[in-house]
Amino acid sequence: MRLSNLFFTTLRDDPAEAEMPSHRLLLRAGYVRQLGSGIYSLLPLGFRVNKRVEQIIREEMDRIGCQEMEMPVVHPADVWRASGRYDAIGPELGRFKDRNGRDMVLAMTHEEVVGLLLADIVRSYRQLPMMVYHFQTKWRDEPRARGGLIRVREFVMKDAYSIDRDEAGLDASYWAQHGAYVRIFERLGLDTIAVSSDVGMMGGSQAHEFMVLNPAGEDVLVLCEACGYAANRQIAIVPKPDSVPEAALPLEEVATPGTTTIASLAAFLGVGADRTAKAAFFMTGDGRLVTAIVRGDYDVNETKLVNAIQATGGMRPATIEEIKAAGMEPGYGSPIGAHDTLVVVDDLVARSANLVAGANREGFHYRNVNHGRDFTADIVTDLTNAQAGDRCPNCGEPVTLRNGIEVGNIFKLGTKYSDAAGATYLGEDGVAHKIVMGSYGIGVGRNVACIVEAHHDDKGIVWPAEVAPYAAHLVSIGSARDPKVDEAAERIHAFSIASGREILWERHRDC
RNA sequence: CGGGGAGUAGCGUAGCCUGGUAACGCACGUGCUUUGGGAGCACGAGAUCGCGGGUUCGAGUCCCGCCUCCCCGACCA
Numbered sequence A: 001m002r003l004s005n006l007f008f009t010t011l012r013d014d015p016a017e018a019e020m021p022s023h024r025l026l027l028r029a030g031y032v033r034q035l036g037s038g039i040y041s042l043l044p045l046g047f048r049v050n051k052r053v054e055q056i057i058r059e060e061m062d063r064i065g066c067q068e069m070e071m072p073v074v075h076p077a078d079v080w081r082a083s084g085r086y087d088a089i090g091p092e093l094g095r096f097k098d099r100n101g102r103d104m105v106l107a108m109t110h111e112e113v114v115g116l117l118l119a120d121i122v123r124s125y126r127q128l129p130m131m132v133y134h135f136q137t138k139w140r141d142e143p144r145a146r147g148g149l150i151r152v153r154e155f156v157m158k159d160a161y162s163i164d165r166d167e168a169g170l171d172a173s174y175w176a177q178h179g180a181y182v183r184i185f186e187r188l189g190l191d192t193i194a195v196s197s198d199v200g201m202m203g204g205s206q207a208h209e210f211m212v213l214n215p216a217g218e219d220v221l222v223l224c225e226a227c228g229y230a231a232n233r234q235i236a237i238v239p240k241p242d243s244v245p246e247a248a249l250p251l252e253e254v255a256t257p258g259t260t261t262i263a264s265l266a267a268f269l270g271v272g273a274d275r276t277a278k279a280a281f282f283m284t285g286d287g288r289l290v291t292a293i294v295r296g297d298y299d300v301n302e303t304k305l306v307n308a309i310q311a312t313g314g315m316r317p318a319t320i321e322e323i324k325a326a327g328m329e330p331g332y333g334s335p336i337g338a339h340d341t342l343v344v345v346d347d348l349v350a351r352s353a354n355l356v357a358g359a360n361r362e363g364f365h366y367r368n369v370n371h372g373r374d375f376t377a378d379i380v381t382d383l384t385n386a387q388a389g390d391r392c393p394n395c396g397e398p399v400t401l402r403n404g405i406e407v408g409n410i411f412k413l414g415t416k417y418s419d420a421a422g423a424t425y426l427g428e429d430g431v432a433h434k435i436v437m438g439s440y441g442i443g444v445g446r447n448v449a450c451i452v453e454a455h456h457d458d459k460g461i462v463w464p465a466e467v468a469p470y471a472a473h474l475v476s477i478g479s480a481r482d483p484k485v486d487e488a489a490e491r492i493h494a495f496s497i498a499s500g501r502e503i504l505w506e507r508h509r510d511c
Numbered sequence B: 001c002g003g004g005g006a007g008u009a010g011c012g013u014a015g016c017c018u019g020g021u022a023a024c025g026c027a028c029g030u031g032c033u034u035u036g037g038g039a040g041c042a043c044g045a046g047a048u049c050g051c052g053g054g055u056u057c058g059a060g061u062c063c064c065g066c067c068u069c070c071c072c073g074a075c076c077a
Helices: A021-028 A044-063 A077-083 A111-121 A167-187 A262-269 A302-309 A320-325 A416-421 A444-454 A483-499
Strands: A032-036 A039-042 A066-068 A074-076 A094-097 A103-106 A130-139 A154-164 A192-196 A206-213 A219-223 A230-232 A252-255 A277-284 A289-295 A315-317 A342-346 A355-361 A364-369 A379-381 A400-414 A424-426 A432-434 A436-443 A473-476 A504-507
Touching: A021 A032, A021 A444, A039 A044, A044 A066, A044 A130, A044 A154, A044 A167, A044 A444, A074 A077, A077 A103, A077 A111, A077 A416, A111 A154, A111 A416, A111 A436, A130 A167, A154 A167, A154 A444, A167 A192, A167 A206, A167 A400, A167 A436, A192 A219, A192 A400, A206 A219, A206 A444, A262 A355, A262 A364, A277 A302, A277 A320, A277 A355, A289 A302, A289 A320, A302 A315, A302 A342, A302 A379, A400 A416, A400 A444, A416 A436, A436 A444, A473 A483, A483 A504
Parallel strands: A066 A130, A192 A230, A289 A342, A342 A379, A473 A504
Antiparallel strands: A032 A039, A074 A103, A094 A103, A130 A154, A154 A436, A192 A206, A206 A400, A219 A230, A219 A400, A252 A364, A277 A289, A277 A315, A355 A364, A400 A436, A424 A432
């Protein structure tokens, strides 16, 4: 390719909207251009890198016997209704009507379609196991796009699906994908950590996320250097301190003006935050007000909360009006005297005596609040976020917290989608069995961005050779004085094309 | 959706407070010169100042409404 013909331009200055190195550099070097929030065009350079990343993924998928195919971007809504996700997923699912008024969906992923294909194609245990994958554009109307290519609304994803007879087969497929992922990220030049993760909207029994450590990462990872324990904080369960046994003291109301935060409350009363109970309020998509109680020195882990209450349609912070309607006072709130709310209490609070909690009256708290006596929980469970220095659940050493970007994930789905599609196979025993599925995703563009994050210096991007858009940058100078320069450059250029690994030729004609 | 910030030429910005029909750097075009390390000089093209409305003789500047984008949070495979 001649540089003079390349469809791109470079920018001398950093675009004002770009903050992360990958965003800045991909814009400045002419790899991508933004069309809207979270929507990008890949210019030829960016597209070439994308294709090389795809090719690496393709080779490793093919290596484990995963078969490439392609599924549609637009699905009839009924397909998603059948699995329950049409209603379970909030506004991030793109919905529209076709010309005949039929509800349609812009696919976020393809479990439903695979399920339907299985119902059509799989008859006998003799066909299993199988794995399929495709590269396809996904639309996810994220609440907020950010970080250039890191979190976008439209993106190409490699999603693979394993199709097995049973759990044992799924386990084998799962670890085959795991191995492929390790090879893929190694070839991409990405240092990844596989962490145990929440199954989220996918449903299922086990999942890992492949994470790249990055300060701008949206996930918090709980890591143990001593034993290698690694989990997403969303699901990490770490031991909490033992509560000191003490006799319950009489409930006592105390004036605490202007103490709407735990820090100010603890300072005002001269007690540690660990002697307080914190209330957080949420409204579920199915209209339930949830009051979550954790000790004051911990934060509510919303993933654990959502899972504990089995919220459908998501969960959002409750409004002040909603909290008051249940008889509670924001800033001074507690379940004491509350009504019409689901109370979920962290296990540490449940076994801690004589805490300070809100009196549901502005400017007042209670001392000596005790679970079971002063309020009751609908659910008691682990509700807190792991904190730096907490003990590793595996070996007891202190854990560290790091931010990470999810570059890939693997899920054991189970039978949810095959059930929804009515997909079964006949076993050796001659009776119908459920098909067991797994799903495995890698965001191509996000990986490109992460490669830049990991491979750049103060002068620009330094691509790992395997993903570089061109094998080399040839600069020919002096052709005005000696035509042999052009001849030699032409020859090298032509050879690069013939060899299948093209170079970028920059011809300085004026010297 | 909550908090913060920003929309002026392709990119980065100034001008806005103290209304008088747009400026600077880079990039771009032409010419000349130069050239063993991302050239210099000269000339030049390029902007309905995010959109709509209002105030005013006059609005990039003041007022109202809206849209878009970025950052933090919420949220998120």
